[in-house]
Amino acid sequence: MKVAACGVCRTDLHVVDGELPDPMVPITPGHEIVGRIDAIGAGVDGLNLGERVGIPWLGHTCGTCGYCVAHTENLCDRPLFTGYTRDGGFATATIADARYAFPLGEVGTDVALAPLLCAGLIGWRSLVIAGDGKKLGLYGFGAAAHIVAQVAKWQGRSVFAFTRPGDTAAQAFARRLGATWAGGSDEMPPESLDAAIIFATVGSLVPLALKAVHKGGRVVCAGIHMSDIPSFPYSLMWGERKLVSVANLTRQDGMDFLRLAPRLGIITTTTTYSLNQANRALADLRAGRFEGAAVLVP
Ligand SMILES: [Zn+2]
Ligand SMILES: [Zn+2]
Numbered sequence: 001m002k003v004a005a006c007g008v009c010r011t012d013l014h015v016v017d018g019e020l021p022d023p024m025v026p027i028t029p030g031h032e033i034v035g036r037i038d039a040i041g042a043g044v045d046g047l048n049l050g051e052r053v054g055i056p057w058l059g060h061t062c063g064t065c066g067y068c069v070a071h072t073e074n075l076c077d078r079p080l081f082t083g084y085t086r087d088g089g090f091a092t093a094t095i096a097d098a099r100y101a102f103p104l105g106e107v108g109t110d111v112a113l114a115p116l117l118c119a120g121l122i123g124w125r126s127l128v129i130a131g132d133g134k135k136l137g138l139y140g141f142g143a144a145a146h147i148v149a150q151v152a153k154w155q156g157r158s159v160f161a162f163t164r165p166g167d168t169a170a171q172a173f174a175r176r177l178g179a180t181w182a183g184g185s186d187e188m189p190p191e192s193l194d195a196a197i198i199f200a201t202v203g204s205l206v207p208l209a210l211k212a213v214h215k216g217g218r219v220v221c222a223g224i225h226m227s228d229i230p231s232f233p234y235s236l237m238w239g240e241r242k243l244v245s246v247a248n249l250t251r252q253d254g255m256d257f258l259r260l261a262p263r264l265g266i267i268t269t270t271t272t273y274s275l276n277q278a279n280r281a282l283a284d285l286r287a288g289r290f291e292g293a294a295v296l297v298p
Contacts, residue, residue, distance in 0.1 A: 001053065001096060006089030007032030007114035008273075008281045008294040009143065010201065011057070014225045015084050016282060024085050030296070031057040031082035032117040033089030033096075034110040044098040052110075053101040054117045054258070058249050059086045060097050074125075074248035081248070090278050092298040102254050107262055115268045115293035116261055119143035124257040126197045126222040126246045127151060133194020134158060137212055139185055140200030141174045143293035144222065147266055148197065153178040154264045160189045160212075162205075164288070173269075173291045188212060197222050206243065207232035215239035222246045270295045 012029040014020050033055035037047055047053065060080035061068050067075040082088045082096070104113055123144040130136060136152050138145040139162045149159045158181075161174030165184030174182040181190055185205055192214040198205050198221050206229045209219045216239065224247075237243065269292025273281040281294040 001033075001035040001055070001101075002038045002093050003033055003035040003089050003091055003298050004052075004110035005034045005114040005272075006030040006091075006296045006298075007117060007119065007143070008278075008285055008296060009118045010199075010285065011118070011224050012083060012090075013282055013286055014201075019225050020084065022085070024087070027084065028087040028089070028091050028094070029083040030089030030091070031055070031059075031084070032114045032119070032295075033082070033094060034104065034114045034117070035089070035094070038093065041098070047098055047101065047103070052104045052106065053096075054104045054113065054254075055082055055089065055094070055096045055101055056117045056121055056249060056254055057081055057083070058251065058254075059100055071252075072250070074250045074253075079248070090275065090296060092275070100251065102258055104258070105262075111270050111272055111295045111297065112268050114295045115143050115147065115270065116258065116266070119293055120147045120261065120266070121249045121254055121257055122222055122246065123148040123197075123199075124151065124260075125249055125253045126199075126220050128253075129244060129246055130195040130197055130218055130220045133217070135160065135189075135191065135194045137162060137189060137193045137196035137209065138174075138179075139196060139198040139205045139209055140202075141170045141182075142199060142288075144199045145197075146173070146177055146269060146292050149174065149177045149179060150266050151260075151264060160193060162187070162189075167288070170288070170291070193217060195220065198226075199223060201226050203227040203229035207236055210236040210241055210243065213241055216241065218242045218244065220244055220246055268292060272297050274298075
């Protein structure tokens with residue numbers, strides 16, 4: 001496919017920084033790819049030349065391991081991941097397994113759609129796993145949270161946004177997207193929460209999030225990598241609070257979310273960079289220099 005746009009995700013930083021085990025080397029990062037089909041291999045049905053498709057993080061699954069058979073292909077024992085163990089979208093063209101490509105239709109710009117393919121999809125899976133509680137905390141208000149906040153609001157929930165302490169710009173951004181409350185991650189929310197999703201890669205947020213949820217509440221860690229979680233008193237877990245991680249996505253997650261996204265009217269906030277500015281985009285992501293998501297355009 002010819003790449004039209006590719007989002008820049010926190011996971012790309014982990015790949016570039018060598019924080020994830022056994023990457024393919026050399027690797028072309030990028031797993032939020034929007035592009036058009038330029039050639040089709042033998043045995044591919046249901047896709048057409050010129051069609052706009054999205055390529056997500058999940059690039060291949062084995063289809064035969066226990067996890068695949070149990071409809072949890074996100075946990076597959078022999079997976080391939082776009083931009084990590086197979087080449088991704090920081091490129092002018094890329095090759096994908098057609099079975100893991102999502103038709104995107106023609107509504108929405110390439111740049112606006114790109115962040116939906118990981119920030120949106122992983123955010124969606126995290127939101128589903130967080131349960132149906134009305135009061136939802138989001139720790140780290142970047143690309144994923146800025147989409148999840150819009151979905152949660154559409155579902156009639158109240159969003160409590162936690163940013164780096166003192167990051168009043170990110171807090172204002174969260175309020176503009178409908179957050180009921182926004183503050184520093186070192187603060188407690190004004191009322192106890194039903195669930196919290198941690199998008200930031202900071203392990204010390206785990207005990208804080210457990211403290212912020214009430215009995216029976218859930219804390220979902222949405223990142224692929226996190227700094228060590230400090231020890232904490234068992235009383236923070238007591239009361240049937242649940243602490244879980246979210247790993248990858250299934251194709252069903254993608255279909256569910258991409259079907260819903262146009263109805264929700266999600267507006268992604270993006271900063272575009274040309275392909276040869278990829279390293280600057282990664283540096284700006286690391287430093288938190290933009291709101292929403294960075295997108296590379298070749
Ligand atoms: Zn498998
Ligand atoms: Zn990602």
